Amino acid sequence: xxxxxxxxxxxxxxxxxxxxxxxxxxxxxxxxxxxxxxxxxxxxxxxxxxxxxxxxxxxxxxxxxxxxxxxxxxxxxxxxxxxxxxxxxxxxxxxxxxxxxxxxxxxxxxxxxxxxxxxxxxxxxxxxxxxxxxxxxxxxxxxxxxxxxxxxxxxxxxxxxxxxxxxxxxxxxxxxxxxxxxxxxxxxxxxxxxxxxxxxxxxxxxxxxxxxxxxxxxxxxxxxxxxxxxxxxxxxxxxxxxxxxxxxxxx
Amino acid sequence: xxxxxxxxxxxxxxxxxxxxxxxxxxxxxxxxxxxxxxxxxxxxxxxxxxxxxxxxxxxxxxxxxxxxxxxxxxxxxxxxxxxxxxxxxxxxxxxxxxxxxxxxxxxxxxxxxxxxxxxxxxxxxxxxxxxxxxxxxxxxxxxxxxxxxxxxxxxxxxxxxxxxxxxxxxxxxxxxxxxxxxxxxxxxxxxxxxxxxxxxxxxxxxxxxxxxxxxxxxxxxxxxxxxxxxxxxxxxxxxxxxxxxxxxxxxxxxxxxxxxxxxxxxxxxxxxxxxxxxxxxxxxxxxxxxxxxxxxxxxxxxxxxxxxxxxxxxxxxxxxxxxxxxxxxxxxxxxxxx
Numbered sequence: 001x002x003x004x005x006x007x008x009x010x011x012x013x014x015x016x017x018x019x020x021x022x023x024x025x026x027x028x029x030x031x032x033x034x035x036x037x038x039x040x041x042x043x044x045x046x047x048x049x050x051x052x053x054x055x056x057x058x059x060x061x062x063x064x065x066x067x068x069x070x071x072x073x074x075x076x077x078x079x080x081x082x083x084x085x086x087x088x089x090x091x092x093x094x095x096x097x098x099x100x101x102x103x104x105x106x107x108x109x110x111x112x113x114x115x116x117x118x119x120x121x122x123x124x125x126x127x128x129x130x131x132x133x134x135x136x137x138x139x140x141x142x143x144x145x146x147x148x149x150x151x152x153x154x155x156x157x158x159x160x161x162x163x164x165x166x167x168x169x170x171x172x173x174x175x176x177x178x179x180x181x182x183x184x185x186x187x188x189x190x191x192x193x194x195x196x197x198x199x200x201x202x203x204x205x206x207x208x209x210x211x212x213x214x215x216x217x218x219x220x221x222x223x224x225x226x227x228x229x230x231x232x233x234x235x236x237x238x239x240x241x242x243x244x245x246x247x248x249x250x251x
Numbered sequence: 252x253x254x255x256x257x258x259x260x261x262x263x264x265x266x267x268x269x270x271x272x273x274x275x276x277x278x279x280x281x282x283x284x285x286x287x288x289x290x291x292x293x294x295x296x297x298x299x300x301x302x303x304x305x306x307x308x309x310x311x312x313x314x315x316x317x318x319x320x321x322x323x324x325x326x327x328x329x330x331x332x333x334x335x336x337x338x339x340x341x342x343x344x345x346x347x348x349x350x351x352x353x354x355x356x357x358x359x360x361x362x363x364x365x366x367x368x369x370x371x372x373x374x375x376x377x378x379x380x381x382x383x384x385x386x387x388x389x390x391x392x393x394x395x396x397x398x399x400x401x402x403x404x405x406x407x408x409x410x411x412x413x414x415x416x417x418x419x420x421x422x423x424x425x426x427x428x429x430x431x432x433x434x435x436x437x438x439x440x441x442x443x444x445x446x447x448x449x450x451x452x453x454x455x456x457x458x459x460x461x462x463x464x465x466x467x468x469x470x471x472x473x474x475x476x477x478x479x480x481x482x483x484x485x486x487x488x489x490x491x492x493x494x495x496x497x498x499x500x501x502x503x504x505x506x507x508x509x510x511x512x513x514x515x516x517x518x519x520x521x522x523x524x525x526x527x528x529x530x531x532x533x534x535x536x537x538x539x540x541x542x543x544x545x546x547x548x549x550x551x552x553x554x555x556x557x558x559x560x561x562x563x564x565x566x567x568x569x570x571x572x573x574x575x576x577x578x579x580x581x582x583x584x585x586x587x588x589x
Contacts, residue, residue, distance in 0.1 A: 120451070
């Protein structure tokens with residue numbers, strides 16, 4: 001079943017066409033990777049779908065409903081969540097509170113003024129469960145600003161995941177971390193997302209990571225889709241190999 | 252659920268907090284038995300300033316919005332009392348509060364609706380400009396406001412008329428009774444604000460302060476939450492103005508003027524705006540600092556200016572932040588020695 005569909009989506013910054021007539025579909029339950037060189041338009045596409053940017057033209061359909069003109073708030077309520085390329089956390093709050101805020105927001109409890117946040121047993125339980133899933137339970141009382149980069153990346157994803165979205169966009173969840181941490185982060189993210197039956201779209205540069213974890217890979221180049229297929233199909237695609245590496249991809 | 256081992260420290264810290272708060276409250280309740288009347292009066296001003304700074308800090312410390320216009324809410328609270336006395340012949344402190352608080356809330360809601368559309372310097376300038384409008388109205392509409400002469404506010408009966416203050420010794424009886432009156436309201440305000448900043452709403456405000464973009468992508472409605480914070484903040488400061496008017500006995504446009512907003516900012520900075528108790532300490536200390544500076548030199552503004560410069564340069568986290576850093580340092584040294 002198609003969860004998300006964009007029709008002829010366009011966004012231009014001056015002379016640069018960040019998205020040049022994108023027709024993009026995401027099927028429910030898949031783990032999809034969006035790849036391409038810097039400036040290919042990957043983050044712009046995610047920004048358009050998550051309402052961080054407004055398209056110049058085109059349509060965005062989510063669960064067959066037109067959400068093109070809806071706000072960030074409405075898209076989150078519809079079930080679209082995202083993390084950011086540069087870690088975006090609430091550094092002055094604890095790790096627990098970072099995740100708990102997502103749970104409060106999803107349950108529409110953030111406007112509660114006269115009750116203590118840590119006295120909500122349901123939110124507390126769910127927050128601790130999410131932290132345990134992401135391996136951050138022992139850091140729950142730490143300030144988010146005091147975590148190591150790998151942990152911050154995981155927390156960034158955990159905060160988005162705790163919204164229990166139907167569609168989760170992860171913008172470079174392994175950028176800026178060591179190779180060892182990359183594997184650990186992707187193992188965790190992949191297993192949590194799959195176990196939670198959440199559809200995920202990951203923007204990633206590391207092709208080893210992409211081939212290892214994705215069900216489907218979409219390659220972007222200069223604002224357009226260059227290729228779309230399974231890891232095997234993408235591996236065999238000469239255009240992809242030429243653009244990404246300037247040489248055929250290793251088998 | 253939380254394991255029993257994890258629950259224990261959380262409850263212990265809450266119990267410690269409660270005990271500390273009770274000790275402070277008892278000490279404050281005993282204060283009039285150990286100090287003179289002037290000190291009791293000065294401390295009452297300090298508690299009122301603490302309520303104003305506490306409200307102000309919901310915006311600065313917890314939402315990340317620096318208001319230079321909180322004199323407007325303080326002033327509207329004080330002028331409401333003065334108008335109730337003169338125009339409605341009302342002489343009851345409880346009525347001042349019951350009528351004054353909704354008026355302060357209404358003004359906060361209106362000004363907040365305009366101001367929270369902007370952030371950073373634009374928010375600050377907007378709050379400053381709107382408070383200046385009120386100040387100029389208070390100054391120019393002298394047939395209504397009394398102009399620079401202000402409006403007199405006589406000592407009102409307290410507790411529904413159970414406590415009245417006439418005859419000999421009325422002033423000292425009023426000061427002592429009013430101290431306890433303000434102390435109870437101050438304690439209620441502290442508890443209320445503590446609940447607010449520890450509520451899901453309070454956490455959401457801190458999230459907005461730390462990272463507005465991410466907060467929006469959690470489904471937090473930024474402008475609406477800022478407006479709610481503005482409303483609560485202004486209402487607290489308005490309540491402080493209501494309490495201040497009978498103690499001062501006179502309401503003048505001075506409390507609507509921008510330097511008065513600056514004093515509220517100063518108080519929050521002095522105590523430390525990054526922690527809950529900072530503005531409370533700051534409000535009390537600032538009251539004493541200003542009072543003694545005025546008594547010591549005619550260049551008291553310069554003295555306060557020097558203190559502010561030193562504060563920003565040497566103790567940017569304020570008195571409470573500085574003390575907390577000192578405690579951490581001493582604990583670290585003790586651990587190293589062990």
